[in-house]
Amino acid sequence: MRVQLTAEQQRAGERFAAFADDHLVPYADGWDRAQELPRAVVHLLAEAGHLGAVVPADHGGAGLDAISFGLLHEEAGRACSSVRSLLTVHSMVSYALVRWGRPELRARWLPELARGTYLGAFAVTEPGAGSDLAALSAQARPVAGGYALDGHKHWITFGQYADLFLVFARLEGRPAAFLVERQRAGLTVVPQAGALGTRASMLAEVRLTDCRIPAENLVGRPGFGLSAVAASALELGRYSVAWGCVGLAEACVRASLAYADTREQFGRPLRRHQLVQRMLADMVTGTSAARLLCQQAGWLRESGDPASVHATWLAKYFASTAAVRAADDAVQIHGSRGIGDAYPVQRYLRDAKVMEIIEGSTQLQQITIAESAYQVRPRPAGGVEPRRPDAEGLIR
Amino acid sequence: MMENIREQVRAFLARYIRDREVADDEDIFTAGHVNSLFVMQLVLFVEGELDCPVADEDLELENFSSVDAIVALVERRTAAVRG
Ligand SMILES: Cc1cc2nc3c(=O)[nH]c(=O)nc-3n(C[C@H](O)[C@H](O)[C@H](O)COP(=O)(O)OP(=O)(O)OC[C@H]3O[C@@H](n4cnc5c(N)ncnc54)[C@H](O)[C@@H]3O)c2cc1C
Numbered sequence: 001m002r003v004q005l006t007a008e009q010q011r012a013g014e015r016f017a018a019f020a021d022d023h024l025v026p027y028a029d030g031w032d033r034a035q036e037l038p039r040a041v042v043h044l045l046a047e048a049g050h051l052g053a054v055v056p057a058d059h060g061g062a063g064l065d066a067i068s069f070g071l072l073h074e075e076a077g078r079a080c081s082s083v084r085s086l087l088t089v090h091s092m093v094s095y096a097l098v099r100w101g102r103p104e105l106r107a108r109w110l111p112e113l114a115r116g117t118y119l120g121a122f123a124v125t126e127p128g129a130g131s132d133l134a135a136l137s138a139q140a141r142p143v144a145g146g147y148a149l150d151g152h153k154h155w156i157t158f159g160q161y162a163d164l165f166l167v168f169a170r171l172e173g174r175p176a177a178f179l180v181e182r183q184r185a186g187l188t189v190v191p192q193a194g195a196l197g198t199r200a201s202m203l204a205e206v207r208l209t210d211c212r213i214p215a216e217n218l219v220g221r222p223g224f225g226l227s228a229v230a231a232s233a234l235e236l237g238r239y240s241v242a243w244g245c246v247g248l249a250e251a252c253v254r255a256s257l258a259y260a261d262t263r264e265q266f267g268r269p270l271r272r273h274q275l276v277q278r279m280l281a282d283m284v285t286g287t288s289a290a291r292l293l294c295q296q297a298g299w300l301r302e303s304g305d306p307a308s309v310h311a312t313w314l315a316k317y318f319a320s321t322a323a324v325r326a327a328d329d330a331v332q333i334h335g336s337r338g339i340g341d342a343y344p345v346q347r348y349l350r351d352a353k354v355m356e357i358i359e360g361s362t363q364l365q366q367i368t369i370a371e372s373a374y375q376v377r378p379r380p381a382g383g384v385e386p387r388r389p390d391a392e393g394l395i396r
Numbered sequence: 397m398m399e400n401i402r403e404q405v406r407a408f409l410a411r412y413i414r415d416r417e418v419a420d421d422e423d424i425f426t427a428g429h430v431n432s433l434f435v436m437q438l439v440l441f442v443e444g445e446l447d448c449p450v451a452d453e454d455l456e457l458e459n460f461s462s463v464d465a466i467v468a469l470v471e472r473r474t475a476a477v478r479g
Contacts, residue, residue: 100452221455227435228455235436304444306408306437368433375412 003295005067012068016075019048024079031200032347035193037082042161046116050076050087054095054236059110061094066302070243070294077247081351082200084244085358086119089157091240092233093120093166096177099232100220109164109179121162122237123153123206124230131364133226138169138208140176146214147171149178149186152207159204160191166233167208168225175225179217186211197350235309238316238359239301243294245319245355249287252323252330252348256280259334259343270333279329286322293318310372317365320355327352401446401470405463408441420463435460442466448473 005013023044031037045051053069055061064072069091076084094113097106112118129135138151149169156165165180165187180187192203220229260270260280270276293315300308327349331338338345356362402420409418412434418424438460439450448470459469 100455102452220452223457224435224455228439231433231436304440306440306444308440309433309437372433374414 003292005071009065009067009071012064013071013075016072017078019050020075020079024076024083028080028083028200029341029344029347031080031082033199033341035195035199037086037200037202039161041083042086042116042119045083045087049114051090051116051119052094052114053087054091054098055110055114056098059098059106059114061110061114066239066298067295070239070298073240073243074247074250074291074294077244078251079247080200081244081248081354082198082202084240084247085157085198085201088237088240088244089122090120092122092237093164095236096122096166096219096229096233097179100177100224100229102216105179105216105219113164118163119158119161120164120166121156121159121206122233123156123159123165124168124226125155126151126153131361133168133230134175136168136170136175136226138167140169140171140178142171143212146212146217147178149180149208149211149213152205154205155192156204156206157198158202159189159206160202165206166219166229167206168230169208171222171225174223175227175230176222177219177225177229178213179219180208180211180213184211184213195354197347197352197354199350234359235312239294239297239312241355241359242290242297242312242315242319245316245323245352246287246291246294248323248348248352248355249283249290249319249326252326252345253280253283253287255343255345255348256283256330256333259337263335276333279333283326283329286326290315290319290322307376310369310376313360313365313369313372316359317362317369320352320365321362323352323355324349398467398471402463402467404445405466408438408445409463412437418463422463423461425457425461438466442470446470 023041049062050072052061053064053072055063057063073084073087076087090113094110097109101109109118113120124133124136126137128137138149138153140147140149149167151169153167163182165182167178167180169176169178182189186209188207188209190205190207192205195203257280260276263270271280293311297308297311297315300311327345330345331349334343334345337343340346360368409424413424442448443450454469459465
């Protein structure tokens, strides 16, 4: 396992941290309260090149390696989970095109996505299809020159701002992925307000009613919309969220260390009370462990190793649950001030909870990790595993 | 060289389908032994370990459905590169 960053990655991380400290940290509480991320922030992200993180240089992007991409999402997550989720979904759409778009589609859209002239959103979830994506029911019908889409998507991050939606629907029964530009007739965006966390992520419902798109907007082959296009994008999304959770936990650590150092009760600072130390110790350890799992997933991802899939699930599961524990303890350490809105820790707790639901909920992670643990364990001598008993309890 | 690839494909599948041997012509998807993440892992394997880039036009279930199909895909791709 490799943990050291290259000098170049280290420098990139410092650049991302400075961007977050200058442009995001001071304002994130305000955006959370207003439930709105100003458009100007999107432009800042575009100017800094952060919207082209996964777009290769020959299409105008930054073409970041997996670790640097992770560091960007860690620093964004430390500052503001709504901004981090913008980077996540925009990169998911870009990556789906990098990975599975035909050359003409890549040439048409990747430079726009990299520049941020078009903001991407990822639209798979439906009222009837959440964790169970196979229940996808949006429909695509072949029509002259293209397809007509009908369906209802909800909880679409930055749906309110997006210019380009990656929409998943069934084409003659087979899951498929389509690019739908915002201005297409038949696409309606309905803002969703009042979320517990990532409140500035401009959530929206997206309704499609006989929405006509040209044939070239199909991404990947029909039949592979979920298993390849959505799976690659969600894999990147999971990797991004895992790093974002490291940042969120790091923010909890920093806030708690500072507060416990200055707040005095019973004649000494909180940091001298052992039960507070227990919380600080768990927070610091959980954050470090989450970061290591993310780095491991990153190195495997960078080398194209199939083991990266399993490693990314471990990283996301651990980092999201560690972030919830860290934020819970951070609020506890801050006492009543942790409940009030003068300190950011209540935002961290609300945002952290979201991370246990998106990109595969905690329960789905547990199921998947337990299942794939059987694939990574060493094989018994002789190669083939012993046969399992059948329904009648017999080994035949 | 192709026999070597066949061995690699068998070894890869054996990691995911562990309670029995898979015949070279057996459809691994209809046998129901793999989960939804398997396509991603398989694509990464074909690209990384077999050094065979997988593009949009290769995304047909028939290209990945069995040991024979994967070996045939790699053969076609390698022949195409050699021109
Ligand atoms: C803030 C936010 C942003 C989002 N952004 C996007 C976006 O940009 N694009 C998009 O397409 N979607 C988005 N989503 C939707 C998100 O992906 C789904 O909420 C998620 O997939 C879970 O689906 P669900 O909400 O329908 O919950 P359900 O699938 O109904 O799950 C409800 C509960 O049941 C549990 N559960 C479900 N199945 C099982 C099982 N087999 N075993 C045990 N427990 C189970 C779950 O873990 C969960 O605790 C977003 C959601 C949120 C909250």
